[in-house]
Amino acid sequence: MDRVNNKERLLKLMEILREKTDEDHELSFEELSTQFKLSYGTEMKLNKNSLKDDIEHLIQSGFDVTINQVKEGLPKYYSHQYRLFELYELRMLIDAVVSARFITKDETKNLIRKIKRLTSIHQAKLLQNEILIDSSVKSESPMVRLTIHELHQAIAEKKVITFQYGRYNVDKQFTLSRSGGRYRVKPLALTWTNDFYYLIAFFMEADEIRHYRIDRLRNVEVTKETFTFEPFDVSRYVQSTFHMFAGSEEWIKVRFKNELINVMLDKFGKDVDIQKIDEEHFILTTKARDSEGLASWILNWGSQAKVISPPSLAEKIKTEIEKMNEIYK
Incomplete structure (x- = not known):
């Protein structure tokens, strides 16, 4: 030519x-x-x-x-020097994609290739990711990205969705809950927490807000039925839902050792109610969902944490400690 x-x-x-x-x-x-x-x-x-x-x-x-x-x-x-993304920003994006459990291994590699095209071939070589792609913790569902797209669209258009939901059993086989029956919900928001993507939705059958792991959804269908959206505080919901276990929300008080103050500020933010009670302890007061997840989270801190209220949560912690003690006798 x-x-x-x-x-x-x-x-x-x-x-x-x-x-x-x-x-x-x-x-x-x-x-x-x-x-x-x-x-x-x-x-x-x-x-x-x-x-x-x-x-x-x-x-x-x-x-x-x-x-x-x-x-x-x-x-x-x-x-050509001034680009939309700085090199460190691209590196953060790649690290986030690699760390995300809900993205399959193949999709992870594909996204990394696309991110690298946002800079020169020379700088792309510097983006060689130091976080190894661990296949053992990556989702096996290749439909996750399409599901995410459908859910975002349903949320934007305020349309009711239906889906099947399931979990793996001890034989490592994926089995559908409710004998394969469909869930009918009003999708409210998507959130990424604990390395997984979750759908937060109003479960119409039970008349309550619940959350669902997106990689566990199957056969998602967006219906023509619309709903009226009511303001919903996603951050507050996630903050009160420990390890994404459902439960009723109530006020809790927990006494912690002072060395855990930064852990609590990281979890609840600097506006959380914290009161110093002596030279070694403080009391954290917040709203949380009384659940197995909350109990497990408190047990993480061993003798550095003590539930003050509610009594039902304190009793749940004591019962679990007794069970653990029995196992190790």
Whole structure:
């Protein structure tokens, strides 16, 4: 090919600058010409004035082209440096994708490839992820990404959805709950917590808000039935739901050792009600869902935590301690 039409040449120039250059890698006119010839063949003719016009058009259209010339008479070097994402931001995105259990291993690799295309090929090499993809904790459901799309759409359009739900049994077989019966819910929000994606929804049959692991949903269907959306505080719901166990919400008071103050602030935020009671302890007061998840969370801290109220939660903790003591006798 001897010549390329103006529009194609302009687009190719943009592609070369985006993929081959960055703040540490520049290309001279001759090197740009070489890149064109690698794509279109060695017979391609590239006029220097045409290239200058193309670069000017890119700059005028808002596409960053940095021109570097050390001194008059020396060659000019061209590069695309200012991008939508900084390198550290792309690295955070990749780490998040790798860590997300609800994304399959194949989908993880595909997303990483796409993220790397948001920078130059040189910087993409620096994005070699240090977090290994652990197949043992990755979802096996290839439909998760489609389910997420359908759920977002249903939430935006305020449409009732139905689905089947299940879990793995001790034989590692996925079995549907309620004998395969369908759940009918009003989808309220999606949240990512404890390395999993959850659907928070109003379960119409039980007349209450519940949450469901998205990788455990099967055969999701968006109905034509719409509902009126009522304001819902997702952050408060997640904060009060320990390890995503359901339960009734009530006020709790727990005495902790002072060395756990940062753990509590990380979990509940700096606005949580904390009162210092002596030189070694403080009492945390908050609303939480009384559940097995809450009891397990408190037991994590052993003798560093003591439930003050409600009595039902304190009794649940004591019963579990007695069971553990019996096992280890």
